[in-house]
Amino acid sequence: MRFTQFTPYDLVLLAQGLGVTVGLFLLTSLIGLLAGTVLGVVRYYRVPGLTQAVTFVTELLKNSPVLVQLFLVFFGFPAFFHLNVGPVQAAVITLSANTAAFVYVIAVSAIESIGRDQVEAARVFGLSRWQVLRHVIAPQAAAFSIGPLTALLVNQLQVTSLISVIGVMDLAKIGATLNLRTLKPFIVWSVVGLLYYLAAKLVAGVGARIEHRLRAHSAFRGL
Amino acid sequence: MLNVENVRKTFGAVTVLDGVNLTVKPGEVVSVLGSSGSGKSTLIRCINGLERLDGGRITVDGFDVSRPKELAEARKRSGTVFQLFNLYPHMTALRNITLAPIEVLKRPKAEAEAEGRALLASVGLEDRADAYPAQLSGGQRQRVGICRALAMKPSYLLLDEVTSALDPEMTAEVLNILAKLAGNGTTMVFVTHEIEFARQISDRIVFLEKGVLLVDLPTRDFFAQDGGLAQPRVAQFLSKMRKD
Numbered sequence: 469m470r471f472t473q474f475t476p477y478d479l480v481l482l483a484q485g486l487g488v489t490v491g492l493f494l495l496t497s498l499i500g501l502l503a504g505t506v507l508g509v510v511r512y513y514r515v516p517g518l519t520q521a522v523t524f525v526t527e528l529l530k531n532s533p534v535l536v537q538l539f540l541v542f543f544g545f546p547a548f549f550h551l552n553v554g555p556v557q558a559a560v561i562t563l564s565a566n567t568a569a570f571v572y573v574i575a576v577s578a579i580e581s582i583g584r585d586q587v588e589a590a591r592v593f594g595l596s597r598w599q600v601l602r603h604v605i606a607p608q609a610a611a612f613s614i615g616p617l618t619a620l621l622v623n624q625l626q627v628t629s630l631i632s633v634i635g636v637m638d639l640a641k642i643g644a645t646l647n648l649r650t651l652k653p654f655i656v657w658s659v660v661g662l663l664y665y666l667a668a669k670l671v672a673g674v675g676a677r678i679e680h681r682l683r684a685h686s687a688f689r690g691l
Numbered sequence: 692m693l694n695v696e697n698v699r700k701t702f703g704a705v706t707v708l709d710g711v712n713l714t715v716k717p718g719e720v721v722s723v724l725g726s727s728g729s730g731k732s733t734l735i736r737c738i739n740g741l742e743r744l745d746g747g748r749i750t751v752d753g754f755d756v757s758r759p760k761e762l763a764e765a766r767k768r769s770g771t772v773f774q775l776f777n778l779y780p781h782m783t784a785l786r787n788i789t790l791a792p793i794e795v796l797k798r799p800k801a802e803a804e805a806e807g808r809a810l811l812a813s814v815g816l817e818d819r820a821d822a823y824p825a826q827l828s829g830g831q832r833q834r835v836g837i838c839r840a841l842a843m844k845p846s847y848l849l850l851d852e853v854t855s856a857l858d859p860e861m862t863a864e865v866l867n868i869l870a871k872l873a874g875n876g877t878t879m880v881f882v883t884h885e886i887e888f889a890r891q892i893s894d895r896i897v898f899l900e901k902g903v904l905l906v907d908l909p910t911r912d913f914f915a916q917d918g919g920l921a922q923p924r925v926a927q928f929l930s931k932m933r934k935d
Contacts, residue, residue, distance in 0.1 A: 589777035593791035685823040
């Protein structure tokens with residue numbers, strides 16, 4: 469058997485790579501969603517100073533390439549802070565922060581999309597600011613933001629492929645390895661691409677289901 | 692007692708309320724008339740603490756709405772019904788009604804829901820408890836809005852042009868309920884353009900003009916030639932409204 473041929477073990481490698489990609493995606497999405505939402509709530513409470521700081525950092529994260537951020541964390545942090553940052557840690561930090569920045573923007577616009585009339589109606593009946601957020605704003609803001617959030621996460625799933633550059637054995641890195649060995653780029657990258665596609669479709673499908681549930685109250689079913 | 696003392700409210704250079712005085716005693720129905728922009732809605736919004744006063748004082752059963760600590764108590768005593776209903780679109784009719792009793796008054800859920808259903812039944816919506824606002828007609832939404840305010844058992848019901856967004860048939864639905872409430876001795880501050888209806892249910896009528904309370908008279912006197920109609924501005928307003 470020539471070393472350029474595919475072996476059954478390649479399927480195991482692909483599955484492992486897919487597992488790393490999906491695992492990192494889920495972890496960083498969870499952290500990003502939580503952090504971004506908390507930052508959005510910080511803004512809702514108009515904490516002096518903090519809002520400006522949050523806006524400044526999120527603007528930096530949104531307007532610079534993820535690859536640059538990744539290099540900064542992976543190469544820059546060890547050099548500057550004398551911290552030992554492994555590839556997986558660098559990936560988790562960078563992707564979580566990047567997702568959080570975009571979630572923050574979506575959370576802010578979702579909170580602002582809720583009409584003043586809604587907040588006033590709840591306030592005159594004596595609900596506290598927190599109760600208004602929890603019972604009136606959050607459920608409506610969730611319904612508003614689920615579409616943009618799904619689009620964001622589908623994109624962030626693709627962005628995870630960048631971490632292969634710093635040596636994380638994700639799906640893209642496995643693809644690169646198989647490609648080097650087999651010298652069959654068309655087949656390798658088609659299969660890898662298909663796996664990303666299927667994972668993205670799954671994310672979009674879950675998003676659509678949640679959206680359907682959150683908008684159950686709306687009589688508007690689209691044009 | 693609901694006391695409005697010398698209240699001033701400005702938005703930038705515009706003075707919307709200019710030294711308004713008004714007292715509403717328990718059991719009274721007071722209608723507030725006046726043309727658009729006269730400050731009627733702002734007066735309601737000052738009473739329920741949605742606007743900050745620029746002068747004067749408002750107390751609800753002695754609780755000053757300008758003091759953050761007393762505002763919560765003042766708000767527990769007044770219930771507001773809005774012109775555009777302001778129902779929570781993601782909650783059923785019943786949940787719209789029970790949210791504040793459960794969260795603010797800490798009522799047990801089962802009790803609050805039983806009362807909510809009874810309120811819905813009293814406005815003829817017993818079978819719509821589980822409907823979302825988007826599935827209700829305008830008149831039905833406003834009836835839910837009234838139930839939501841009544842669920843807090845307010846001492847004072849503040850009604851801010853509650854029929855302005857409704858067609859005549861739906862207006863009649865809502866006014867029938869208000870007439871019933873007035874008959875039950877519910878205290879109301881009723882901002883409205885429904886002059887004939889105001890005449891039927893009110894104990895007193897006040898007339899606002901450019902932020903000034905021009906007239907404050909018992910209903911019968913308000914419509915008398917030597918009473919409210921002696922004010923040229925009131926006579927002009929009433930004749931104009933009746934032509935429309």
